[in-house]
Amino acid sequence: xxDLTIGILGAGKLGSTLARLGTQAGxxxxxxxxxxxxxxxxxxxxxxxxxxxxxxxxxxxQADVIILAIPLSHYRxxxxxxxxxxxxxxxxxxxxEVDGTVNEISDLTHSSSEVIQDxxxxxxxxxxxxxxxxxxxxxxxxxxxxxxxxxxxATDHDDIRPVVTQILSGFGFAPLDLGPLRFGLLLEPxxxxxxxxxxxxxxxxxxxxxxxxxxxxxxxxxxxxKL
Amino acid sequence: MNKTTYQFGLNTFGDxxxxxxxxxMTGAESLxxxxxxxxxxxxxxxxxxxxxxxxxSEFAISSPEIVLGALAATTRHIKLGTAVTVLSSDDPVRxxxxxxxxxxxxxxxxxxMLGRGSFTESFPLYGYDLExxxxxxxxxxxxWEKLLAGGAIDWExxxxxxxxxxxxxxxxxxxxxxxxxxxVGGSPESIIRAxxxxxxxxxxxxxxxxxxxxxYVDLYHKAVKxxxxxxxxxxxxxxxxxxxxxxxxxxxxxxxxxxEMDRIGIDRGWAPMTRDRFEFEIDKGSYYVGxxxxxxxxxxxxxxxxxMQRFDLVYGTGGQLLHQRTATIRNYAQKVIPRVKxxxxxxxxx
Numbered sequence: 001x002x003d004l005t006i007g008i009l010g011a012g013k014l015g016s017t018l019a020r021l022g023t024q025a026g027x028x029x030x031x032x033x034x035x036x037x038x039x040x041x042x043x044x045x046x047x048x049x050x051x052x053x054x055x056x057x058x059x060x061x062q063a064d065v066i067i068l069a070i071p072l073s074h075y076r077x078x079x080x081x082x083x084x085x086x087x088x089x090x091x092x093x094x095x096x097e098v099d100g101t102v103n104e105i106s107d108l109t110h111s112s113s114e115v116i117q118d119x120x121x122x123x124x125x126x127x128x129x130x131x132x133x134x135x136x137x138x139x140x141x142x143x144x145x146x147x148x149x150x151x152x153x154a155t156d157h158d159d160i161r162p163v164v165t166q167i168l169s170g171f172g173f174a175p176l177d178l179g180p181l182r183f184g185l186l187l188e189p190x191x192x193x194x195x196x197x198x199x200x201x202x203x204x205x206x207x208x209x210x211x212x213x214x215x216x217x218x219x220x221x222x223x224x225x226k227l
Numbered sequence: 228m229n230k231t232t233y234q235f236g237l238n239t240f241g242d243x244x245x246x247x248x249x250x251x252m253t254g255a256e257s258l259x260x261x262x263x264x265x266x267x268x269x270x271x272x273x274x275x276x277x278x279x280x281x282x283x284s285e286f287a288i289s290s291p292e293i294v295l296g297a298l299a300a301t302t303r304h305i306k307l308g309t310a311v312t313v314l315s316s317d318d319p320v321r322x323x324x325x326x327x328x329x330x331x332x333x334x335x336x337x338x339x340m341l342g343r344g345s346f347t348e349s350f351p352l353y354g355y356d357l358e359x360x361x362x363x364x365x366x367x368x369x370x371w372e373k374l375l376a377g378g379a380i381d382w383e384x385x386x387x388x389x390x391x392x393x394x395x396x397x398x399x400x401x402x403x404x405x406x407x408x409x410x411v412g413g414s415p416e417s418i419i420r421a422x423x424x425x426x427x428x429x430x431x432x433x434x435x436x437x438x439x440x441x442x443y444v445d446l447y448h449k450a451v452k453x454x455x456x457x458x459x460x461x462x463x464x465x466x467x468x469x470x471x472x473x474x475x476x477x478x479x480x481x482x483x484x485x486x487e488m489d490r491i492g493i494d495r496g497w498a499p500m501t502r503d504r505f506e507f508e509i510d511k512g513s514y515y516v517g518x519x520x521x522x523x524x525x526x527x528x529x530x531x532x533x534x535m536q537r538f539d540l541v542y543g544t545g546g547q548l549l550h551q552r553t554a555t556i557r558n559y560a561q562k563v564i565p566r567v568k569x570x571x572x573x574x575x576x577x
């Protein structure tokens with residue numbers, strides 16, 4: 001997939017960090033935000049040289065893979081028709097500062113990425129890039145630790161697993177497949193895995209004990225027999 | 228702008244400290260300790276001490292200006308700053324009143340560093356909605372600029388009080404102002420905002436290789452040009468422990484810096500710090516932990532790489548024993564700062 005075009009929607013801390021990692025890795029990369037294209041371009045020329053700034057509409061039309069780096073609560077602004085057939089990497093998290101004090105989008109029965117998948121029904125959504133803070137994303141790639149840090153992902157579409165894996169490892173992480181999208185909940189704020197920037201073995205150890213944690217217990221209580 | 232003028236400061240959030248026998252100090256004792264340390268820093272000739280406001284159990288300082296008031300009366304040369312004042316969850320009018328008071332008591336040695344705040348406790352505490360985080364700051368910084376301009380002001384905002392032909396007292400003496408800087412974490416918007424408001428920037432570089440902030444420095448220079456604004460000195464802030472013995476410094480760092488980062492991480496969704504990451508932060512990253520020579524080399528290298536004219540060392544992170552805190556301050560003043568100036572090119576302060 002040498003001609004894969006990645007589009008990043010959102011150019012804040014997360015979006016601009018991912019843009020830099022992506023261009024550094026040699027991906028063809030587009031980025032768009034609510035800012036006018038020329039204004040954003042001169043920011044991006046400095047923060048992620050090589051990334052091409054465009055409008056959100058053009059980005060969605062042109063990119064094969066779209067990374068969501070917008071506030072989660074803005075997902076309804078995305079046009080499901082325009083997204084049809086696209087691979088979507090959902091890097092968003094529910095964040096009180098931008099999404100509001102009360103989370104009315106997702107709960108312990110549904111990962112927020114499932115909500116996005118429901119909205120973008122004709123796209124193939126994977127949850128990825130969400131469990132590491134934007135500082136760590138950059139630091140843990142640039143410092144080239146002996147073992148790359150695990151980047152977990154979840155999706156309901158087996159046919160996109162190779163692409164997701166290729167992108168995550170291309171960006172500098174060790175991809176770790178959690179399975180179906182509903183398990184993406186294990187990567188969300190409140191989970192012991194949220195914020196983790198550790199190698200795969202350690203990540204798996206933590207994952208194995210997840211249902212012993214308070215967060216895991218809450219999931220059991222909410223989801224009952226169907227975890 | 229005089230490129231050869233450098234400023235070196237100390238920062239603390241008033242972390243609850245420990246006596247040399249390991250007994251934890253109370254908040255009150257820790258506050259008095261900060262005052263004593265500020266006095267020591269003044270005697271040692273450090274340029275600035277800046278205090279951060281926090282509203283949680285690990286830290287004693289919630290009202291930095293009061294502590295600075297005590298220092299204003301008992302020091303002579305040192306600049307007295309905040310790092311930071313969380314303007315978003317404060318009332319700019321009252322902030323102005325406190326700082327114009329401090330301006331009088333400190334004979335103009337005060338400095339306010341405005342920030343959006345990386346901790347969120349102050350928002351519910353003062354009855355502000357965290358979801359307006361960004362808008363609150365935008366609006367209040369505009370009001371702050373208006374207050375600084377002096378005279379009677381008219382003001383109408385969304386989150387702030389309406390003011391009609393209002394003067395706020397004590398007025399600043401004619402021609403004087405409150406030195407204001409802007410603290411920046413990792414947001415491109417904040418950098419552009421600093422350029423727009425013509426405020427010197429201090430970047431918190433508390434993790435990773437400092438050189439990764441080079442693009443932000445470039446962005447600042449670019450923004451200044453684009454908007455035709457003056458180029459102002461840039462500064463950085465980072466944690467450090469400076470002891471004569473390297474291993475001892477690392478030991479103290481692992482015990483206290485790691486512990487504090489992990490404790491805060493629990494609330495903020497950070498993972499506990501791994502040993503290899505800690506070692507990386509000391510070797511190549513953002514912890515200034517080691518002997519005076521090691522720390523001086525590192526500060527000089529990073530100030531050079533990032534065009535910095537100001538360096539603020541956060542001391543006493545996680546508390547630490549009194550003698551460890553004092554040793555860091557003394558080493559910083561007597562060995563590190565002169566050495567950094569030498570390494571940066573000797574020309575030093577005009």
